[in-house]
Every structure is written in structure tokens, then in C-alpha cells.
Amino acid sequence: MHRIDCPWCGLRDEAEFQYQGDASVAPPPLEGDIDEAMAAVYLRENPRGWHQEWWHHVAGCRQYVRVLRHTGSHEVAATGWPDSRLEPPA
Amino acid sequence: MSMVQPDRLESGGTIDRGRPLTVNFDGRPYPGYAGDTLASLLLANGVRLVGRSFKYHRPRGVLGAGAEEPNALVELGVGARREPNTRATLVEAVDGLVARSQNRFPSLRHDLLAVNGLAHRFLVAGFYYKTFMWPASFWESVYERQIRRAAGLGRAAAAPDPDRYEHVHAHADVVIAGAGAAGLQAALAAAAGGARVLLLEADRCPGGRLAWERASVNGRPAAHWVADTVSRLEGMDNVRILRRTTLTSVYDHGVTSALEQVAGDPAGSDPALPRQRLWIIRGRRLIVASGALERPLVFDDNDRPGVMLAAAVRSYVNRYAVAPGRSFLVATTGDDAYRTAFDLQDAGRTVVAVADARPHAGAMAEAARERGIRVVNDALPARALGRLQLRGVRLQNGNGAPLEELACDCLAVSGGFSPDLTLSTQMGERPVWSETLGCFLPPPTTDQPVEVVGAAAGVLELQAAFSGAVDAGARAAAAVGYPVPADMPPATAGSSAPSDAPALPVRCPGRGKAFVDFQNDVTADDVRLANQEGFASVEHLKRYTTLGMGTDQGKTSGVNGLLLLAREQGRPPEQVGTTRFRPPAVPVAVGAYAGHRTGRAFAPIRRTAMDGWHRRSGASFIEAGHWLRPSCYPRGDEDIAGATWREALAVRTGVGICDVSTLGKIDVMGPDAAEFLTRLYINGFRKLAVGRVRYGAMLRPDGHLLDDGTTSRFAEDHFVTTTTTANAARVLAHMEYHAQVAWPDLDVAVCSATEQWATMAVAGPRSRETLQLAFPDADLSDEALPFMGFLELDGGGFPLRVFRISFSGELAYEVSVPWGHGEPIWCRIMAAGAPFDITPYGTEALSVLRIEKGHPAGPELDGRTTAADIGLGEMFAKQKTGFVGRLLATRPGLADPHRPRLVGLRPVDPAGRLRGGAHLVADAKGCGIEDSQGWLSSVCHSPQVESWIALGFLADGARRTGEVLHAVFPLRGETVAVEVCSPCFVDPEGSRLRG
Known part of the structure; x- marks a missing residue:
């Protein structure tokens, strides 16, 4: 069970959140290149290692939280606002 | 109580001889004392045979004394409280306890299915995969049933669990699993500086081995040190000790969970108490002090009742004052088991000999000889004799040369100790093999907030365990910011002889059945065979042979199995590795995980503001998500079909009223609200006038339809959008994502208002007259309130919204009021509509x-349809600017004009019955799914058309009006000829809703 430090609410249980996927890809464009939209909707890196993720605080403030999590160890290195820049630990 | 307990020692033990009790096992009463376990009580009464094995139905007795027990599994309780596979070694004896042996037919002593043992040549590893393969049709009808009857553990109760379970949440700085020597010592050190310590002990008494071992600590009996330490800890405000509580699971981020047995009584005698508590603990540091497990020896017929683990025998003698036999033989690879021999001798029992696998006598052997106990070096058991009860043991030397045969009725075996890794490896790291200790050690925890101490870390020597525990406790407290007192001396263990290196246990030479995993009947031959057949990885070995997959999770068998595999492959054990342990370390009842969340506490009911009226009016209800909605309001002896027909007809000819509060409502506010919605929906909202409503549909980013609904503009910067009942939460999350993540530059906020507004649809040709009577001051004329318009009225101190929108196709309105005003307004409209016989209608109509x-x-909106599929192609094509999903909706597969499109269908014979899910084919004869051209998605019996009608999807459907196809429904063997028509069966021009 994860515990996630919501930047608005503080340290909360995973049960309050809904995982919303990869936060390293930009949302698909509304117009323009279909290939770019395909990549944004379907292509994911699926790394073993540090991963930027969206965790939606549905049972709390209902904000999307950016989480930097290690997919191997589940360690959470940092959390932030949607536009935060989270750097993996050296 | 006049019954005698033949194997109860006259003195000693921690049982309470002043509190006798009786338990019932297989229909017979047996006496015992408070403080007994079911296992110790049965052993005291001379009961050796307690169960039959899983596959071969071999007679089995008690092997261990704790959670590791693989054999003594019993069914507890009766009726709905019947609980199978309970370890008799962990069951506290209470007066009136009812237990029953398992897996025997018809009785424990005479088990007919023991013939499986004779056929063991065919029941080897993987036999399910190899045998019973042909004919395939026999698998379900014959083989599986017979196998399930023959191979099995207990029987689960058939009735719902009557007991209560609780969840408890706890926070701690340092969580310590196990209150044995190391755990207690670590708790003292961790708590000294003020850290909040939670100490969990699986047993009802803390102390572990020290609670009963004949050892000394600080110059006094070890049990005194345990009692002193426990009372010291319990006197501290920052320490909590939980007894009967097993830490079962280590999760991420410091979260652990533990199972507490609340009532020692499975009969549920105190209804005020839950049966078990599941503790969910958020800790900052974890100290694992869960001890070590003794390994059995692997030799022919090593499963005979009377073969027991040496330390377990000692605990029965010292803790329960039970000597499980008269004449004992000890077979060991190390020094610890000598103490069992000594304690048995001191209890007045005969110790025939100690067979030591090592060729040379060590210090303990000397001590034994001084006591007059015979020691045979380079001696291993060759075979256990006897069937229902051990009669003797044939010995051999390490090369398999026969030695003598010794008569005994209990063989205490020790193949060395393995640290309990079930907790320390749950985080995913692999354990490390130690050649010197002959066991796997926990993985290094330097980068984890975890310490492993004592025997769980492979530290079997008591003084070293005390010292290590002080250090670990202090480190844990310091790591979370608590001061550590400078001087914290560890307890001083009494003198003990230095241990000699143990011999590594391997298969003792032999050709018979030598069990590795007692619970799953896996023999040394099975391990050899699995390796020979290519199941060489430890994970494959486990799955092929089922080694370690029983409810004991291989606590006594895991390491022996690996050592055998390593020997087969001629590889060192560290290269063979171990399987990983996953939570939970011991079996946990599903009820404990569910806790209080059962029934309605699991799936709560959402009721609308008008729910009371619906119930009083005799509504039939249906669950829609968590909502409870009226499906219809039967009158008299009407059935559901009759009520539905009447209600639907009333809307077409008069006026009806329907509770639609469950539709999702979302407030969208901010200067950029119109732009926001225009990007989300396939249709634009920039030009929607204030006071007007627009239907809209939204796509997922992949171009498929997500949801549809109406959106009303209340102000330049305020819209209220509705969603379907099912998708309300999803659409809200979709909007929040786009507002917060995709377009943070837009100044807009969204908020659910579903439960703030009660909404009722008033529909039918008389709906305007009805509302006019209900709200006489309002101007509801077509000019003031045209189709797709809305008004905000004063409901009498609260806002009242009247939308002119229609789902039924009739002149219709939706009235929304703040939730608490829902029922009074509903009643006001009902009263106003009385002259027109206003009819409440439910979800069916x-x-x-x-x-x-x-x-x-x-x-129809099943996640696979596009806007064009449901006839919204023009709307999709009209919008100039981009919106979510547009790009990917133009992909060839989604834009294919020949895709299945929404059509109407009616039976050629008006009496024909249509069914949802039927497939459309050109020729019903011999058709298969590859002939399907589409399907029926929604069907109803229409009062307007006066026949069954359907909506469905048909390839190229828009161009096939008038065609006749066949709707096949193989589940009922039905085929109905249907004609393709427009999906709009009523008033296709829409004149009624504009009336």
C-alpha cells in the first residue's frame, strides 16, 4: 500500500487516489498531426525505474498530483503540482 | 473430571491446572487445561493420529508446535462457523471447543482412500498434468470430481460467516514483529528515547522460546526476565504490546498489516467482540524478530505419527507439561536438539539415544554422555517403523549402511534452523545463502527502513541476539529522530556451551517415500523427478510439484526442497535461490480483509430526495450503480410488464413524472467555461445563449464516445452540464484532468452538483398544464420557455429550475430544486397533475x-461506438475547431462508413419476440458468429408500435432500411425475422416535443 504526499492535503493513503497513468506524455493535441495523437494516446515507455505518474486525489481535494515513483521499488521520490518539475534522485 | 491425561507430566508447564476444560475431537471428549493448545491437549491424551494427508491419505500426527505445522489441520466449529485447515498447534483450547479431523473417509483410523498410497507410482509430481488427459470430455464430468473428492483439505462452511471482523488503524514510529528474546530487547532499546513502539506477538504470551526454555537470563530463569521486561514495557506510555497478533504483511512506505485473534473461542461466545481484527499499521521503521523454524529430516516414512520436530517436543514438555511419548529417540544434525533429550530425561522419560549426523562427538555429546544418554555419531534415520503410530526407527550411517533398529514411540528430529524469511523477503529482495550457518539469511536491509534481528536474522546464539537487538532498536529510534540513551546494556544470557557447526541436512539414503512437504505430499522423489523432467528453476519446481504451496507456505519444507534440488543439480544452494514470500505470511480469513465492509457497508445505497415517496407509493426498485431507482409503480396485481406498459402509455397520452435525480450534474464555471466545453464536446458551446440548453456528446481521447447529455448556460461564465447516471464520476474526472493538466491556461473550475439538485422529468402532452397549475405565477408559454430553453424561478425562498428538454419525445420538462426540496415539489406537481391522472413512471417506462x-x-454507448455510429456524424463534422478525440476518430477503422450503425428493428410478424444480444444474420440456417452483421442492443415491447421493437447496430445500417434479416438468439434457440427501419419509431418529425 502506497502513501502519497498530496501537495494540497499532505500525506495520504493510496486508497484515496486513483492512478491515472503516465505523466511524462503530453495530452494529445486537439488538431494537427494524427501520429502525434496516436503516440500520446497509445505509446508508453513502461520503464523499470523512475516514472512520472498521475495520481488523482478523488477522495480528497480532487486534484491531479504528479508523482515521481520507482516502478521497481515503489519508492516515491517526490510529488508536486501538475506543472512541477520532479527530478529523479541522483 | 475423572478422565486421565496419560501423557500429561505431573508438574511444570505454564498451563493452569486449576482450570480444567473439555474439548471435543471427532466426537469424543478430551480433558485439558486452560493454557493448552488443541495440539498439546490431544498429545496429553495420547492422541497421535490427527489427520490424513492431502494426496495419499497417509496417517499424520502433530509435527510442530506453532505456525509451521503442516499436518495437524482440523476443522473447527460447526455449521456456518465451520472453519477448515486450522492448525491445531495455534488453536487455544477452550471449554466446549468442537474440532474434527479432515480429509478422511469414512473415519480417521480406517480411511478407504489410503489406497492412493499404494498407487503412489502414478500419483507423482505433475500427475494431474500427465494422467486423465483422455478423453477430454471426461475431465469435467468424471476426473475432476473424483480428484476433488480424493485430494483435498477441509470443507468450507456453506452459510455466510456469522462473525464480525474489525479493521483497526495504528501509527507507530517503530513496529516490532515478534516479542521473543530479540523483539523484547529491541523494544526496550527503541522505546527508551520516547519513540512510539508497537510490539506484536503472535502467541498469547510474549517471550518466544524464553517463556518456557530452561535457560537463564541476568542470572535468573529466563521466564522471569520475560515477565519483568513485559511489565516494564507495558508501564511505558509510548509502548503498546498486542498479543495473539501476527504481523502477516509488509507493504510499501512503512505500511504493514497484522491479524489479531480476538476471542480465543471459535464458537463466538461473546457477541460483543469481533472474532478477528485486521490491523493496518503505518509505521516509520520495522524490526523483524519473528524467529527461526526448525527443519525436519528427509528419510523414508518420515511422516509417521510420532515423528516430531525436536524444539517442538521440548516446548510441549516445558510449556504444556506434555511428553508426547514414553520412549524417545532424538535424530539431529546440530546441537540444539540435545537440549530436548536433556529436558525429556529430566521429565522422567526414557531417551533411547541421540543419533547425530556428524561423525565426531562435540561438546553437547559429552554432556549427554555425562547424563548417561547414549550418543550414536554418523547416524541418520533410515526408516520410521509403524503405521498409525511410530514403533521404532532403523538407523543408518551417512553412506546408507544399515546400523541398528531402535524401538521408540517418538522421534524428535532436527535438521537445523532456518530464519523465518516470510516477512523479511516480502519487499521483493532475495535471501542470501550462508554456507557457515547452513541456511538462507534475510536480504541486506541497509537501504530499507527495516531491521532483522535475532533468530530471524540467523543469530541463534542468545547473547548475540540480545546485543544485536539493542543496536537495532537504538538505530531504528535514532533514524526517526528519537534520542538514544548512552548506556543501554543488553541482557546477559546464561552460560551455554559453544555450538558446533551443524551438518547440512540432505535426503537420508533410502528408496521409500521420504516427505519434503508434508502438507502437499511432495516427496524427495518428486523433487528429483521434476528436475529430471526439466522443471529445474525453483519457481517451476514449486508449481510442478506444489512444494511449499500449502496453507503452511512451505515453512518446514521450503529450504529442504531447495537443498534437494541443489544437490540434484550439483549446484550450490545460492545459485538455486528461493521462491519469494508474498503477503500474507500466514493464512488470513477473507472476512478479516473485508472487515466491516460487508453487505450494505460494502455497497452502500444512494437514495434520492424522493425515495420516501417512492417507497410509500409501492415502487419496485432497481439498483443503478449504487443508486436505488424506481423501476415501475405496479398497481394492484399488475406485473412489471403491465405497469411499464401503462406508465409509458400515460406519458404518450397524458402526463407522467419520473425521478431523474441520479443523472450526473456538473457545474462548469469561469471566464473560459465556454471554451473549455467546446474543446470537450463534439459540438460547440461558445455561441450558446444564456438561458438555452444544448445536447452534446463527448469522446474519449481515442475517438470513441464517452458520454452524452445536456448543457445549460446560466451565465456567460456558468454552465451546468448533465451526464448519464453511470458515467457521472468518469466524466467529472475527465473534466478535471483537462482543466488541471491539459489546459491549465483556461480559467475554469468544475464541481459535481449531482447530490445538490433533485430533478424530476415531467413529460407528456399535459405536462405544460400540469406545471402551470403547480407554479401558477410562472410564464411557461412556448414563447417564454421554448424547446431547449430553461427558466430560473423562485420556488418560495429557493431556486427552482425548469428546463424544457425531452428524453421521451413528448412535450416535456425537467424541474430541479435543491435536494431537500425534492419531495415537497414532487408532491406539489403530483397534486397539480391530478386532473390529468399524472402517472409516476420508473426506469422501465x-x-x-x-x-x-x-x-x-x-x-449503445458501450465504449466501442463512435459519434457516427449513433447518428451524430453531422454534428461531429460541423465543428470548426478541434476537440478531444477528433483526430483519432478520423482513423480509417473508426471512420469506415461500413461500420455497424444504429438502426431500428421490428419483427416482420408483430407477435415476434425480440431479445437484447441477438445477432443479425442474412440466413439463420447453420450460421455462426462469422456470419453476424450486427446485433440488437436494446429491446422493448412498445405500446406505440404495439409490438416488440429494438435498437441495434448493423453494418452499413444507414443504407439498409427495409431489408429483412434474421435475429438469432442461440441461448434460447430462437430466430425471428426482422425488418430494418429508422431508430425513431415515434414522431420522427419531432412535432410533439415542440408542441
Whole structure:
């Protein structure tokens, strides 16, 4: 069970959140290149290692939280606002 | 109580001889004392045979004394409280306890299925995969049933669990699993500086081995040190000790969970108490002090009742004052088991000999000889003799040369100790093999907030365990910011002889059945065979042979199995590795995980503001998500079909009223609200006038339809959008994502208002007259309130919204009021509509009305349809600017004009019955799924058309009006000829709703 430090609410249980996927890809464009939209909707890196993720605080403030999590160890290195820049630990 | 307990020692033990009790095992009463376990009580009464094995139905007795027990599994309780596979070694004896042996037919002593043992040549590893393969049709009907009857553990109760379970949440700085020597010592050190310490002990008494071992600590009996330490800890405000509580699971981020047995009584004698508590603990540091497990020896017929683990025998003698036999033989690879021999001798029992696998006598052997106990070096058991009860043991030397045969009725075996890794490896790291200790050690925890101490870390020597525990406790407290007192001396263990290196246990030479995993009947031959057949990885070995997959999770068998595999492969054990342990370390009842969340506490009911009225009016209800909605309001002896027909007809000819509060409502506010919605929906909202409503549909980013609904503009910067009942939460999350993540530059906020507004649809040709009577001051004329318009009225101190929108195709309105005003307004409208015989209608009639009108709903918006599929192609093509999903909706597969499109269908014979899910084919004869051209998504019996009608999807459907196809429904063997028509069966021009 994860515990996630919501930047608005503080340290909360995973049960309050809904995982919303990869936060390293930009949302698909509304117009323009279909290939770019395909990549944004379907292509994911699926790394073993540090991963930027969206965790939606549905049972709390209902904000999307950016989480930097290690997919191997589940360690959470940092959390932030949607536009935060989270750097993996050296 | 006049019954004697033949194997109860006259003195000693921690049992309470002043509190006798009786338990019932297999229908017979047996006496015992408070403080007994079911296992110790049965052993005291001379009961050796307690169960039959899983596959071969071999007679089995008690092997261990704790959670590691693989054999003594019993069914507890009766009726709904019957609980199978309970370890008799962990069951506290209470007066009136009812237990029953398992897996025997017809009785424990005479088990007919023991013939499986004779056929063991065929029941080897993987035999399910190899045998019973042909004919395939026999698998379900014959083989599986027979196998399930023959191979099995207990029987689960058939009735719902009557007991209560609780969840408890706890926070701690340092969580310590196990209150044995190391755990208690670590707790003292961790708590000294003020850290909040939670100490969990699986047993009802803390102390571990020290609670009963004949050892000394600080110059006094070890049990005194345990009692002193426990009372010191319990006197501290920052320490909590939980007894009967097993830490079962180590999760991420410091979260652990533990199972507490609340009532020692499975009969549930105190209804005020839950049966078990599941503790969910958020800790900052974890100290694992869960001890070590003794390994059995692997030799022929090593499963005979009377073969027991040496330390377990010692605990029965010292803790329960039970000597499980008269004449004992000890077979060991190390020094610890000598103490069992000594304690048995001191209890007045005969110790025939100690067979030591090592060739040379060590210090303990000397001590034994001084006591007059015979020691045979380079001696291993060759075979256990006897069937229902051990009669003797044949010995051999390490090369398999026969030695003598010794008569005994209990063989205490020790193949060395393995640290309990079930907790320390749950985080995913692999354990490390130690050649010197002959066991796997926990993985290094330097980068984890975890310490492993004592025997769980492979530290079997008591003084070293005390010292290590002080250090670990201090480190844990310091790591979370608590001061550590400078001087914290560890307890001083009494003198003990230095241990000699143990011999590594391997298969003792032999050709018979030598069990590795007692619970799953896996023999040394099975391990050899699995390796020979290529199941060489430890994970494959486990799955092929089922080694370690029983409810004991291989606590006594895991390491022996690996050592055998390593020997087969001629590889060192560290290269063979171990399987990983996953939570939970011991079996946990599903009820404990569910806790209080059962029944309605699991799936709560959401009721609308008008729920009381619906119930008083005799509504039939249906669950829609968590909502409870009226499906219809039967009158007299009407059935559901009759009520639905009447209600739907009333809307078409008079006026009806329907509770639609469950539709999702979302407030969208901010200067950029119109732009926001325009990007989300396939249709634009920039030009929607204040006071007007617009229907809209939204796509997922992949171009498929997500949801549809109406959106009303209340102000330049305020819209209220509705969603379907099912998708309300999803659409809200979709909007929040786009507002917060995709377009943070837009100044907009969204908020759910579903439960703030009660909404009722008032529909039918008399709906305007009804509302006019209900709200006489309002101007509801077509000019003041045209189709797709809305008004905000004063409901009498609260806002009252009247939308002129229609789902039924009739002149219709939706009235919304703040939740608490829902029922009074509903009643006011009911009163106003009385002259027109206003008819409340439920979801059944609602569905009929929308199918007649061709409006898509859940069955049509199934996640695979596009806007064009449901006839919104023009709307999709009209918008100039981009919106979510547009790009990917133009992909060839989604834009294919020949895709299945929404059509209407009616039976050629008006008496024909249509069914949802039927497939459309050109020729019903011999057709298969490859002949399907589409399907029926929604059907109803239409009062307007006076026959069954359907909405469905048909390839190229828009161009096939008038064609006749066949709707096949193989589940009932039905085929109905149907004609393709417009999905709008009623008033296709839409004149009624504009009336």
C-alpha cells in the first residue's frame, strides 16, 4: 500500500487516489498531426525505474498530483503540482 | 473430571491446572487445561493420529508446535462457523471447543482412500498434468470430481460467516514483529528515547522460546526476565504490546498489516467482540524478530505419527507439561536438539539415544554422555517403523549402511534452523545463502527502513541476539529522530556451551517415500523427478510439484526442497535461490480483509430526495450503480410488464413524472467555461445563449464516445452540464484532468452538483398544464420557455429550475430544486397533475420511451461506438475547431462508413419476440458468429408500435432500411425475422416535443 504526499492535503493513503497513468506524455493535441495523437494516446515507455505518474486525489481535494515513483521499488521520490518539475534522485 | 491425561507430566508447564476444560475431537471428549493448545491437549491424551494427508491419505500426527505445522489441520466449529485447515498447534483450547479431523473417509483410523498410497507410482509430481488427459470430455464430468473428492483439505462452511471482523488503524514510529528474546530487547532499546513502539506477538504470551526454555537470563530463569521486561514495557506510555497478533504483511512506505485473534473461542461466545481484527499499521521503521523454524529430516516414512520436530517436543514438555511419548529417540544434525533429550530425561522419560549426523562427538555429546544418554555419531534415520503410530526407527550411517533398529514411540528430529524469511523477503529482495550457518539469511536491509534481528536474522546464539537487538532498536529510534540513551546494556544470557557447526541436512539414503512437504505430499522423489523432467528453476519446481504451496507456505519444507534440488543439480544452494514470500505470511480469513465492509457497508445505497415517496407509493426498485431507482409503480396485481406498459402509455397520452435525480450534474464555471466545453464536446458551446440548453456528446481521447447529455448556460461564465447516471464520476474526472493538466491556461473550475439538485422529468402532452397549475405565477408559454430553453424561478425562498428538454419525445420538462426540496415539489406537481391522472413512471417506462424515440443509452454507448455510429456524424463534422478525440476518430477503422450503425428493428410478424444480444444474420440456417452483421442492443415491447421493437447496430445500417434479416438468439434457440427501419419509431418529425 502506497502513501502519497498530496501537495494540497499532505500525506495520504493510496486508497484515496486513483492512478491515472503516465505523466511524462503530453495530452494529445486537439488538431494537427494524427501520429502525434496516436503516440500520446497509445505509446508508453513502461520503464523499470523512475516514472512520472498521475495520481488523482478523488477522495480528497480532487486534484491531479504528479508523482515521481520507482516502478521497481515503489519508492516515491517526490510529488508536486501538475506543472512541477520532479527530478529523479541522483 | 475423572478422565486421565496419560501423557500429561505431573508438574511444570505454564498451563493452569486449576482450570480444567473439555474439548471435543471427532466426537469424543478430551480433558485439558486452560493454557493448552488443541495440539498439546490431544498429545496429553495420547492422541497421535490427527489427520490424513492431502494426496495419499497417509496417517499424520502433530509435527510442530506453532505456525509451521503442516499436518495437524482440523476443522473447527460447526455449521456456518465451520472453519477448515486450522492448525491445531495455534488453536487455544477452550471449554466446549468442537474440532474434527479432515480429509478422511469414512473415519480417521480406517480411511478407504489410503489406497492412493499404494498407487503412489502414478500419483507423482505433475500427475494431474500427465494422467486423465483422455478423453477430454471426461475431465469435467468424471476426473475432476473424483480428484476433488480424493485430494483435498477441509470443507468450507456453506452459510455466510456469522462473525464480525474489525479493521483497526495504528501509527507507530517503530513496529516490532515478534516479542521473543530479540523483539523484547529491541523494544526496550527503541522505546527508551520516547519513540512510539508497537510490539506484536503472535502467541498469547510474549517471550518466544524464553517463556518456557530452561535457560537463564541476568542470572535468573529466563521466564522471569520475560515477565519483568513485559511489565516494564507495558508501564511505558509510548509502548503498546498486542498479543495473539501476527504481523502477516509488509507493504510499501512503512505500511504493514497484522491479524489479531480476538476471542480465543471459535464458537463466538461473546457477541460483543469481533472474532478477528485486521490491523493496518503505518509505521516509520520495522524490526523483524519473528524467529527461526526448525527443519525436519528427509528419510523414508518420515511422516509417521510420532515423528516430531525436536524444539517442538521440548516446548510441549516445558510449556504444556506434555511428553508426547514414553520412549524417545532424538535424530539431529546440530546441537540444539540435545537440549530436548536433556529436558525429556529430566521429565522422567526414557531417551533411547541421540543419533547425530556428524561423525565426531562435540561438546553437547559429552554432556549427554555425562547424563548417561547414549550418543550414536554418523547416524541418520533410515526408516520410521509403524503405521498409525511410530514403533521404532532403523538407523543408518551417512553412506546408507544399515546400523541398528531402535524401538521408540517418538522421534524428535532436527535438521537445523532456518530464519523465518516470510516477512523479511516480502519487499521483493532475495535471501542470501550462508554456507557457515547452513541456511538462507534475510536480504541486506541497509537501504530499507527495516531491521532483522535475532533468530530471524540467523543469530541463534542468545547473547548475540540480545546485543544485536539493542543496536537495532537504538538505530531504528535514532533514524526517526528519537534520542538514544548512552548506556543501554543488553541482557546477559546464561552460560551455554559453544555450538558446533551443524551438518547440512540432505535426503537420508533410502528408496521409500521420504516427505519434503508434508502438507502437499511432495516427496524427495518428486523433487528429483521434476528436475529430471526439466522443471529445474525453483519457481517451476514449486508449481510442478506444489512444494511449499500449502496453507503452511512451505515453512518446514521450503529450504529442504531447495537443498534437494541443489544437490540434484550439483549446484550450490545460492545459485538455486528461493521462491519469494508474498503477503500474507500466514493464512488470513477473507472476512478479516473485508472487515466491516460487508453487505450494505460494502455497497452502500444512494437514495434520492424522493425515495420516501417512492417507497410509500409501492415502487419496485432497481439498483443503478449504487443508486436505488424506481423501476415501475405496479398497481394492484399488475406485473412489471403491465405497469411499464401503462406508465409509458400515460406519458404518450397524458402526463407522467419520473425521478431523474441520479443523472450526473456538473457545474462548469469561469471566464473560459465556454471554451473549455467546446474543446470537450463534439459540438460547440461558445455561441450558446444564456438561458438555452444544448445536447452534446463527448469522446474519449481515442475517438470513441464517452458520454452524452445536456448543457445549460446560466451565465456567460456558468454552465451546468448533465451526464448519464453511470458515467457521472468518469466524466467529472475527465473534466478535471483537462482543466488541471491539459489546459491549465483556461480559467475554469468544475464541481459535481449531482447530490445538490433533485430533478424530476415531467413529460407528456399535459405536462405544460400540469406545471402551470403547480407554479401558477410562472410564464411557461412556448414563447417564454421554448424547446431547449430553461427558466430560473423562485420556488418560495429557493431556486427552482425548469428546463424544457425531452428524453421521451413528448412535450416535456425537467424541474430541479435543491435536494431537500425534492419531495415537497414532487408532491406539489403530483397534486397539480391530478386532473390529468399524472402517472409516476420508473426506469422501465423511461427505457421504453427512449427506445421508441431512438435515443442511445448505456447499451449503445458501450465504449466501442463512435459519434457516427449513433447518428451524430453531422454534428461531429460541423465543428470548426478541434476537440478531444477528433483526430483519432478520423482513423480509417473508426471512420469506415461500413461500420455497424444504429438502426431500428421490428419483427416482420408483430407477435415476434425480440431479445437484447441477438445477432443479425442474412440466413439463420447453420450460421455462426462469422456470419453476424450486427446485433440488437436494446429491446422493448412498445405500446406505440404495439409490438416488440429494438435498437441495434448493423453494418452499413444507414443504407439498409427495409431489408429483412434474421435475429438469432442461440441461448434460447430462437430466430425471428426482422425488418430494418429508422431508430425513431415515434414522431420522427419531432412535432410533439415542440408542441
